[in-house]
Amino acid sequence: MSPRPGFVLEVDRSTPSTLFWHGEGYRLERLPLGSRVLYAPEPVDALRDPVGAIRQALDAPMGGVAPLRSLLRPGMALTIAFDDVSLPLPPMRGPDVRQLVIEQVLETAAEAGVDDVVLIAALALHRRMTDAELRHALGERIFDAFAPHGLLWQHDAEDPDQLVHLGLTDEGEDVEINKRAATSDLLVYVNINLVAMDGGHKSVATGLASYKSLRHHHNAHTMTQSRSFMDQHRSELHSSNWRMGRLIAASGVKVFQIETNLNTDTFPEQFRFLQRREWEWTARDRAAFLASSKALEATPDRLARSIFHAIRAPHKMTSVQAGEVEAVHERTTENVYAQQLLEVHGQTDVLTMGLPYICPYNVNSIMNPILVACLGLGYFFNMYRGRPLVRAGGVVIMSHPTPWAFHPGHHPSYIDFFEQVLAETTNPAEIGKYEESFATDPWYVHLYRTGNAYHGVHPFYMWYWCAHALEHVGSVIIVGGDRAAVRRLGFKPASSMADALEMASDVVGPDPSITHLHSPPLLMADVR
């Protein structure tokens, strides 16, 4: 039976309460009659033979590229870069798709007699992965074959000896990327595509770039000109990456892009109710919801966080394509849209969303207030094509505990950003004056290079990610959040959804139209 398409429900008297994520927990909310609830299409079917599909992709690449085996020869330098810990979400059950793909690439390379192979985690300015995370992503065999010999690298955007400046785009953008990757005879990039923003030229031009390069597109101006950054044809973020990617290719860097689509099967059986439509919950789903809700109420935050971050998603690969970057990415994006797009007619006055415990930047970590804002206003708000789900001047209501809490090892500069920068201004266009000092702060650089810290500038990027939404909406309300933290973000705290809706009516008037973005699974609204 093929998966069911997405669905727009109009709340009526018989509609059961709607499930909202609420950090390391969830809430049932009764939305007003007439509200719309957007349900994602069901996860598409997985490939029956993923390894076979990978081999097929390597043997029959797209975009006029020769099969991988014909690009390999003894004595060549081969670099395999791969997406970092920020994908997929939650981390998938082993074997991770990166492991499956890289094993096939390495096998092909071995058959061709290639022995100069380096693996690079394409961190950009993300935190370094731990050994455990690398083992999970690559599998024990690859990790043990490369890491002990110093052949498993993590991209270091602050090591001048590891970077090479390839030139300027015709828009004057610096293109500076990892030297080993750029000077190898072949660069294979192994990507995981979960949302439409991922992949394409962004893989190399962002994942292996330096701050000098990234600052050209990771800024407030670019993000407000990306409508949305999930729609690459209307995204200045992507335009900039595409210019850089083409310059990288023109510089002689040979990139063999491998992109994979995963399905949206996000949670294991015991949490399956999360991605079911509430009126279809079985007695077992209800029991699981009640049992886990009650248990979480009595669970200390730290333990609850550990429980959720231990979840391994049953994601499965639905397609894999390899070859020339743009040709590959076009197919990948089609697959993402086929799985996630939901046609929605008309914008809404009020957009509600429940935010989970995880986003790309807090895997095995704390979802701090800046990341809460980024997940809601950066990611979820931008999950649209055409027009935003919420009208200009409308209200976004997010549900999340938003604790005033930070992981000091992963997000040290976030703490300072929250204490210093957001205390002064929450306007993305105004925070830029602090960016340089954070980006070059020697302590943050040290922690990024030697610890597991996000780069000093990273919280700015998270706030820039919110720029489009902050410019577009009239008000942002967080339900059930730490009031001081919510206010520091510049948002309004509400103790209940009813209170939030009442507050929203002050902005958009009485009897507003309300739309709830239900997740999981992920969906992308095609707003007509």
Next chain:
Amino acid sequence: MKGLVFERNVARFAASRLASTLGGSGRGAGIGPLHLTDVEPPELPGPGWRRVRPLLAGICGSDLSTIDGRSSRYFEDIVSFPFVPGHEVVGTLEDDDSRVVIEPVLGCVARGITPRCAACAEGRTGGCERVAFGHLSPGLQIGFCRDTGGGWSTSGLVAHDAQLHLVPDALSDDDAVMVEPTACAVHAALTSGVEARHTVAVLGAGTLGLCTVAALAHLRAPSTLLVGAKYARQRRLAEELGADGAVEPDQLVRAVRRRSRSLEASGTLTGGADVVIDCVGSEDSLAQSLSMVRPRGRVVLVGMPGRVHVDLASLWHREVAITGAYAYGSEDVDGLLRRTFDVAMEVVASKALGRLVSARYPIDRFEEALAHAGEAGRRGAVKVVFDLRARERHRGTDPSTKGPVS
């Protein structure tokens, strides 16, 4: 004539300490060694002494420590019981109604000691080596000496001419009562080695902290002045008085780190502030000060510390200087030797420090007053004072004031 008298009574000390532990600073006033009683005006100790009628008398952190039974035993030999507390005083001279503030340190001149000790000879009366000697009973200041009386009394006190400073008409009573704590702050600002190029961190934003911020901004204008303040109103006031940034105390180390672009090792900044001024005086504040001062920098203790347990390894390794800043006397101001109180009056006027007086209580409501002072920060207050002008009102000079006023 009513006054608050502090007596030596071990049982009451213990009761006060317990009450302040359970209920907060100042809560032991009703059961401790302090009591309201009829007080006779003190005798004039000798020539050159005058009677002063207090108008306003402040409640200081050191007063609260004493009342809470928490002050160091170090002070036992340099106070004399029973005494009337109150050393932050604006009053009028009984002789001619001139309005004066008291410089309460009982140095060699007040004690009739000749020749003066080395410190007094240099004008550093705060460093007087003879505060337990001479014709007066021991007492480092008025307000801790049984012979002089203190500000917390309607019967008045006695002060030597050398301790009197006329108050200009431009200063209100509220301004004037802030002169003494401001003088402490001026002394700290001028002796802490702060230069214009320095980054300075001030920890604590009670009366002394805020006065120190004002004094530093007015007299030294360091390139960066950061303040750690527990309460929002304190942070706002610190910025109004000249701080470049005021943050919660636990954020101050990070703010200093950002400003100095330091790294961190062993829980200590590798760089840090050139000078840290600790206006709290606790074990935690001293440890925090040491963690954010730069190597060869200086930690200045302005808040009165007691017995503390602090790891001094970083002080040794980083060659940090730790110094106290107590009271006042004379200061070298740009090459000129000036009385600290004169400079303090300028700072008070310039920064309008009378605004820090948050509440005024009549003496018979001393328990409320001390409880208020003990939790001033939390209640949005800074300086709590006793208002002793009721007698003046009977004389028709000030019909308007009703206490407490917050």
